[in-house]
Amino acid sequence: MNSLPLFHRIDGKRVVVLGVGEAAEAKRRIIRRAGGICVSEHEAHHASLGFVVIDDDREAEAAAMRLRMKGLIVNVTDKPALCDFTVPSLIDRDPVLIAVGTGGASAGLAKMLRLRLERMLPQGLGRLASALGAARAAIRSRYPTAADRRRALDNALGEGGALDPLVEHGEGAVDRWLAGKVERPDSGVHEFTLQSGDPDDLTLRQARLLGSADYVVHDPAVPEAVLVRARADAQRIGGNEMPEIGEEEIAIVLRLPK
Template identity: 65%
Template sequence: MNSLPLFHRIAGTRVVVVGEGDAAEAKRRLIERAGGTCCGEAEAHHARLAFVACDDASEAEAAVRRLKARGLLVNATDRPDLCDFTVPSVLDRDPVLVAVGTGGASAGLAKHLRLRLETLLPPALGQLADALYAARDKLRSRFPGPAERRRALDAALAEGGALDPLSGVAADRVASWLQDPVANNMATSVEIDLKGDDPDDLTLRQARLLGQADLVLHDPRVAQAILDRARADAIRRPLDTEEQASADLPAQGLTIILRLTNAD
């Protein structure tokens, strides 16, 4: 990964667009859709972001240099080597946004991946996000501890859970779920035997469990690429002995134990 995906708020701010034609108009529409105001290079001192959509390569390079010299982050259409940032293909379920990017390698690939995801994610997904946001005070009251709250939400939002995001009706269930939530507060541990260092060899179930783990106990030889599949805030500890595994199991939450089965 050589890019850090971010969502940049531009509502109510100016964004520079340099260029004419279809590509420049597409950028203007995107900016306006996100609540920003398009402006020209003369107003660059009011802006933080800029898009350059010029057919002529030398003209585009010159505009990029000028804008970067003024401290703006710049995207140049079809010229990834000039870009400070790239624009993903966006699936909009406001306020849920799913962005698919390829780092400028192939906008067509990003678009078609997004189109596939469009068929999977229900239109009401944004309503679920709004309902959970509105219920945040009740959530904190019902589950005072952050870890307890996360486990409750993990159980509810999981496939088949009370608030399964893909069900299409989860937004209507938030209030009733809070009245009688089903939260897994028991400690659970799952062992995963790895045959190599490639994270693509993980099964869908194994990848999902890693993404939900509170604690990851792992053979010190497990590849970093596999550990990166765990939640960013999951605790990671190298595992040397069977006795250590038993001693490290917490009283609550999900623990994943990763072992290498073919290591020398």
């Protein structure tokens, strides 16, 4: 990974766009869609982002240099080597925003991945996110500690859960979940012998449990590419020592084949 994905708020802010033609207009449309104000180079001193949509390599490089000298970070269309940042292909389920990027390697690949993912995601995903945001105080009241909240949300939002994000939910789904019985059927210890050190060989169940585990106990030789599939805040334990886990906690034990 050579880029850090970030969501940059531009609502009400000026963004410089240099260039003419359909590609430049496409950039202006997406900036306006995000609430940004498209301006010329003359107003660059008011901006922090700049887009250069110029075909000629030398002209594009010169324009990018001018904007950088004014303190902007710059994207140059179809010229990854000149870019401070790249623009991903977007799936918009406001307020859920999913970005698919390839670091400038292939916009076409990012687009096709986006189209495939679009078909998987229900239109009501944004409504679910907004309802969870509105219920933040109620969730904190029912689940007072951060650990309790995380476990409850992991269970509800997991595959087949009461708030599974890949399933269309009607109005009031979050309220119904808060009023229901709390369950975490995957709690306990789960031990797996991996097929290999390739994360693509993880089964769906292994990948799902890794994504919600509180503890990951693993052979020292299990590669980082597999371990990063776990939650970032999961406790990693290299070796055979088993932690003491709570009643509703999940521990995953990963072994490599001998």
